[in-house]
Amino acid sequence: MKKLCIDIGGTQLRSELHDGEIILEDVRSSKMYDLVDYIESLLREHPEIGFIGISYAGQVHDGIILSAPNIKVSTRNIKEHFESRYDLRLEIDNDLNCAIMAEADFCNCKNIAALYIGTGTGSAVVDHGKLIRGAGNQAFEIGHIPHRQTPFTCGCGKNNCLELYASGSGLERWMRYHHIEGDLSFPLLERSEAGREIKKQFEEALFFAAATLVTLSNPEILVLGGGVVNHNDYLVTLLQTRLPEFAFAPSMRNLQIVQSSLQQPGIAGARLLENNPDI
Template sequence: MMKLYMDVGGTTIRTELHTYDTVVHETYVSCDHELYDLIGSLLKRYPGILFIGIAYAGMIHHGCIITAPNIEVKIHDLKQKTEQLYGIRVEIENDVNCAVLAEAHDHTSGDIVALYVGTGLGCGVVSDGRLLHGHDSLAAEIGHIPYKSTPFHCGCGKDNCIELYASGSGLLKWKQYHNLKGQPDLSQLRHSDKQIERDIAERFEKALLSAAGTMVTLFNPETLVLGGGIVSANPYLVEIVTEQIQAYALPEAAKRVTVVQTRLKDAPL
């Protein structure tokens, strides 16, 4: 049986097609592809696909996309429509929830938090061996806790989400607000000769520390795993969180947690 796995983020869509004897990797630009249409085109190219697993950067409840702050959602009941039209099985889950399950397996841990920083700021929690969902599958949405007001809005509609400070989309919004050119490169901002750019980087680091400290305080994990594209490109962030977590979390919880960078490539897949 051929299986298709998809990691759908705000910037890129990564796919792994598991055929009978090989794995085919492909990458797409998220804004160039409507997910339902992309699935349809892949099913036409590979008619042997009988299962699709989707790790999605959004809020998922019972297979339905509730909302996705960094993705334009056109079809919310993607699972149901795809299964009905093509007669195949489809499973969809929040991307960082998928990642934390992989991290729990990799670290052999039943109490672990995955904090991923990419286009958005996401978190997944395994506590006492179980994935934490919440009543409406909205648990651990760390990117959207109130932090500090900004002169612009998050994709969720608020203007004070911590994601507006500690994420790729947040960095871009700050650069646009200050009329700064170029892509939101954290390392470039951190080492810039412009004070305003260094300030953006410093606010990013403090917001990330606040997010990490909040998760450590709330869930008392054995391990805090940092991942995502921005952490991968800026591994110094792991060192900062390791060294300063004590000041941002309940001291006893911070004392016992191990902060690490993910060892997995494309953990949501």
């Protein structure tokens, strides 16, 4: 049986087809493709696909896509769509839920929290081996807790979300707001007073996010990942040295703060959905 694993975000679609051995690996811009059409085209080429696992950067519940920010999906009830038409099983989950399943598996840790700073600000928690989902699979949406008023509107409709500060998209918005030209980079920000203020705001929001996550979930390991962290190792050191100033001290006891070692946490998590859809 062939198995298809997909990791889809607002900018990139990554997929892997395997039957034990990797048959196909694909990376492309997700902006150009409808997710349903993409899967249909692979099924035409590989009708033996018997399992599809999808790590999805948006809200998902019971196989239904609830929100599709920047991702084209013509059919929201994607599990029902494919399982009723093909002889296969499809599992889909939020990208951070997939990532933390992969992180917990990799670290062999039953009490772990993940904080990913990429385009958005994401977190997830595994407690005593169980992923905390909430009633509607929306637990630990840390990017949307209220932080400070901004001149911007978040994808959720509010203007004070943590994600508007502690994320790559937040940083880019603040750079545009202060007319700072160039790609997102912390050395670039350090060259101007407005840039230094943006960096300071970002770090304060990062401390707030990490301290809130650790104080509420009391993990053994806090794993940091996402593009902004992966390109700026200093953020890991910053949290390792200064998080005790912000988080509840008993929740910090014996806490390890580590950078993710996974090359592709989304694909790794999508793979795990086959045998472990509800960790």
